[in-house]
Amino acid sequence: MQTIPVRLAHAEYDIIVGPDLLQNLEEHLKRAGLSGPFLVISQPRIFKAAGQFLKKRFPLALIPDGERAKSMTTVTRLLDRMAALNMTRQSTVIAFGGGVVGDVAGFVAAIYMRGVSVVQAPTTLLAQVDSSIGGKTGINFRSVKNLVGAFHQPRLVVSDSTLLRTLSDREYASGLYEALKYGVIRDAGLFESFVDGIQPLLTREPDAVGRLVSRCAAIKAEVVAADERESNLRRILNFGHTVGHALEAAGNFRRLKHGEAVGYGMIAAARIGLALNRVSQSDAERIESAIALIGRLPSLEGIKLRPALHALQHDKKIRDGAVHFVLPRGIGCVEITPDVPLELVRETVKALIHESKNRR
Ligand SMILES: NC(=O)c1ccc[n+]([C@@H]2O[C@H](COP(=O)([O-])OP(=O)(O)OC[C@H]3O[C@@H](n4cnc5c(N)ncnc54)[C@H](O)[C@@H]3O)[C@@H](O)[C@H]2O)c1
Ligand SMILES: [Zn+2]
Structure with missing residues (x-):
């Protein structure tokens, strides 16, 4: 496992990279000082292909497949679910997916109760090398890509190389x-x-x-x-x-x-x-x-x-x-x-x- 520290003016987090990291996700969350309630956000196709082992370990919210999930409708539904789960400022959202999931999950984490923790668990190579790092989050609005969003740094990025096996x-x-x-x-x-x-x-x-x-x-x-x-x-x-x-x-x-x-x-x-x-x-x-x-x-x-x-x-x-x-x-x-x-x-x-x- 490789650890890459990210040191920003107002935030610090680690990016961890290696095979089978998500098998021990609870341990990594604990080490990063993150507590529940947790909510895993993912998309059906991704969760089916690569996320079965996370089943029953965390509450799960599935958003629609594809880029169309980056919408205000998805955001409203996720906020609803978070409120129903009584998520507090101390809770943590886990983005399990590619850039689409990372962007939406990061955005709801940025705005729910003015910001809760988000962990990025990228499942595409593009998300592992790029979109999961840096804190840009957002959705598409009025057909304009990424028109609405916020900077919200993750508390941890877990790039599990094993997940990339099922990518096309x-x-x-x-x-x-x-x-x-x-x-x-x-x-x-x-x-x-x-x-x-x-x-x-x-x-x-x-x-x-x-x-x-x-x-x-x-x-x-x-x-x-x-x-x-x-x-x-x-x-x-x-x-x-x-x-x-x-x-x-x-x-x-x-x-x-x-x-x-x-x-x-x-x-x-x-x-x-x-x-x-x-x-x-x-x-x-x-x-x-x-x-x-x-x-x-x-x-x-x-x-x-x-x-x-x-x-x-x-x-x-x-x-x-x-x-x-x-x-x-x-x-x-x-x-x-x-x-x-x-x-x-x-x-x-x-x-x-x-x-x-x-x-x-
Ligand atoms: N925030 C940023 O800094 C940033 C940077 C670059 C791109 N983005 C955004 O990222 C999005 C694109 O991200 P992407 O390329 O990861 O696409 P994506 O999230 O749409 O995923 C691509 C496809 O791969 C499938 N998939 C994902 N993981 C899989 C797995 N492990 N096994 C099998 N199938 C899997 C998905 O179902 C989907 O069909 C765009 O919305 C873009 O705007 C954001
Ligand atoms: Zn790019």
């Missing part, structure tokens, strides 16, 4: 793209070991996955600690997310998984960095090759350029015909550039869509 190949790969991001933005060693050790990662060899999750979690923890509320440094975590979000939104958040969109977004950032002479050709190519090692990204067929650019505008990333971008400088180092010409972004996204059509 596509969901698992989606997490690998997001994990690779950490190598590019901050850790050349991580990037190298990702590329050299891709086989055991693809076959989900528990030690290899555990090492990857620990390293990514440590980087996210360090960046979040330096910039809790995303004013500056934390923005480097958005590498691959400018074009990524645009493609995700243009596909109505259904065509692409988040990590896949980030995969495309990182290719776009590498190409834009190269066009602007910020990164060498060989490093830009190494980034693209590493993304390809994870597997073929799904086709962008049906995703249109115009809505993608519209989404960029909506993200407020465009100002005076220029786009705010995180660009690679090399492997392990990025820079935030406020003045990437919109035209270059347009051409890059257009080329990505075109290439993926011709690849069929």
Whole structure:
């Protein structure tokens, strides 16, 4: 078991990573000083695939499957259930699921009695390397993703590598793209070991996955600690997310998984960095090759350029015909550039869509 301490101005917690950690969840809760009543929040599909062993150990609230669960209706129902269970300020919510469960459960924990403890027990690779850490919680509102939310840090993150066995190949790969991001933005060693050790990662060899999750979690923890509320440094975590979000939104958040969109977004950032002479050709190519090692990204067929650019505008990333971008400088180092010409972004996204059509 690896322990990664997160030290923030007003909060401290541990991220623990390893196989079979949830078998002893009660012990980990106790060590973190957490007391009941507890409420496990999960989704039916996840609980059926990976959560049976938690049955009867804790009260359980199931929210609908999928992204649609990030709604005010779910929040109201959960608050109802918490009140019915007489949960007090001392009680603890346990989020057992991917980013969707983590975001909703974190949000109800943030607002119930002005805040109760939340433990994140992420069940997707994406949630283990990213969404369970950092305290961003929220729901979608009026069809806008994450429009309503709060910062609410977890009291403990338990990343159990055993849970990832039941993930589909596509969901698992989606997490690998997001994990690779950490190598590019901050850790050349991580990037190298990702590329050299891709086989055991693809076959989900528990030690290899555990090492990857620990390293990514440590980087996210360090960046979040330096910039809790995303004013500056934390923005480097958005590498691959400018074009990524645009493609995700243009596909109505259904065509692409988040990590896949980030995969495309990182290719776009590498190409834009190269066009602007910020990164060498060989490093830009190494980034693209590493993304390809994870597997073929799904086709962008049906995703249109115009809505993608519209989404960029909506993200407020465009100002005076220029786009705010995180660009690679090399492997392990990025820079935030406020003045990437919109035209270059347009051409890059257009080329990505075109290439993926011709690849069929
Ligand atoms: N708070 C943050 O900082 C942050 C960061 C990134 C993303 N997010 C949010 O996270 C969400 C995406 O998270 P995600 O990619 O984890 O998706 P998700 O939570 O929807 O889970 C993906 C799929 O995997 C299935 N699944 C999950 N765990 C499983 C398991 N162990 N075995 C079998 N199937 C399993 C789920 O049923 C679902 O179909 C989005 O809503 C996004 O906005 C939040
Ligand atoms: Zn992401």
